[in-house]
Amino acid sequence: MRTLDFTKGHGTGNDFVLVTDPEGELDLSSEQIAFLCDRRFGIGADGLIRAVRSRAIPEGAAILEAEPEAEWFMDYWNADGTPAEMCGNGIRVYVHYLIEEGLVAPERRDTLPIGTRAGVKDVLPGVSGYTVDLGRWRLGGEHLVAAHGLDVARPGLGIDLGNPHVVTALADAVELDGLDLHRIPGLDPVAEHGANVEFVVPEEPLIKEGVGRIRMRVHERGVGETLSCGTGTAAAALAFRHWGGEGMPDHWRVDVPGGRLAVRMFATEEGEHVSLSGPAELVYRGAIELPEL
Numbered sequence: 182m183r184t185l186d187f188t189k190g191h192g193t194g195n196d197f198v199l200v201t202d203p204e205g206e207l208d209l210s211s212e213q214i215a216f217l218c219d220r221r222f223g224i225g226a227d228g229l230i231r232a233v234r235s236r237a238i239p240e241g242a243a244i245l246e247a248e249p250e251a252e253w254f255m256d257y258w259n260a261d262g263t264p265a266e267m268c269g270n271g272i273r274v275y276v277h278y279l280i281e282e283g284l285v286a287p288e289r290r291d292t293l294p295i296g297t298r299a300g301v302k303d304v305l306p307g308v309s310g311y312t313v314d315l316g317r318w319r320l321g322g323e324h325l326v327a328a329h330g331l332d333v334a335r336p337g338l339g340i341d342l343g344n345p346h347v348v349t350a351l352a353d354a355v356e357l358d359g360l361d362l363h364r365i366p367g368l369d370p371v372a373e374h375g376a377n378v379e380f381v382v383p384e385e386p387l388i389k390e391g392v393g394r395i396r397m398r399v400h401e402r403g404v405g406e407t408l409s410c411g412t413g414t415a416a417a418a419l420a421f422r423h424w425g426g427e428g429m430p431d432h433w434r435v436d437v438p439g440g441r442l443a444v445r446m447f448a449t450e451e452g453e454h455v456s457l458s459g460p461a462e463l464v465y466r467g468a469i470e471l472p473e474l
């Protein structure tokens with residue numbers, strides 16, 4: 182058995198095990214990752230983030246050719262041991278971790294470019310949290326979404342933020358609170374690579390002082406229901422703006438069971454980007470015996 186040092190962190194209750202592996206020497210299997218994320222037998226988390234230098238992981242080495250500044254790569258794994266392209270809460274926690282561990286130099290504390298499987302994302306440390314530019318997004322197809330607690334399947338809109346989402350609007354808070362997300366929502370048609378499924382309702386009023394306000398619950402691909410999903414909140418805000426049409430704001434406040442996140446859409450030379458702002462916390466450090474699974 183090996184001993185693995187780890188740090189536990191979260192962003193609005195979406196929690197992660199973080200491990201440092203600068204030279205890419207830690208060969209964690211999917212089973213070991215699922216063990217570490219298990220809340221009864223392991224540490225417990227929604228996902229695992231390996232801090233690895235971009236040059237030490239094949240996906241990162243490819244990124245470095247275009248973005249030599251992206252020294253660090255967020256190697257993100259869901260709790261079931263499957264890799265994911267992006268994590269909006271995880272990347273804020275990851276940058277906080279890099280800073281606290283002294284893995285990035287103080288003069289690099291402006292915008293930090295981070296390699297991910299969904300390309301390089303710029304993260305900006307702020308006074309009360311971090312803002313990540315999630316980059317370009319794409320509208321996808323329509324699905325019918327079935328979930329326990331809903332009488333009939335509802336329409337859902339596919340949105341790609343590097344990772345896949347399907348967003349469904351519900352009638353009201355009673356319907357949202359009545360959902361049982363222990364079981365995976367059904368999608369028709371099925372999403373080719375699976376999807377994170379967001380259920381959303383408007384707050385009353387929907388728009389206040391130029392800010393759109395919605396509430397969301399999520400079933401994450403590879404995890405189950407989580408207290409928050411950063412890319413999911415961006416997808417939910419984008420879907421609501423799309424459905425609302427003219428007059429919808431570019432600033433959104435999204436309440437999730439674990440807290441509150443801010444989403445903003447803004448123009449860039451390459452087209453519209455969407456950003457996500459919110460807190461990042463590190464809560465404890467420890468060491469665990471890692472079984473050879």
Ligand SMILES: N[C@@H](CCC[C@H](N)C(=O)O)C(=O)O
Nearest residue numbers: 265268269270344410411412
């Ligand atoms: N919680 C994350 C998303 C993590 C990955 C997701 N489960 C997937 O498989 O795409 C977030 O904050 O964005």
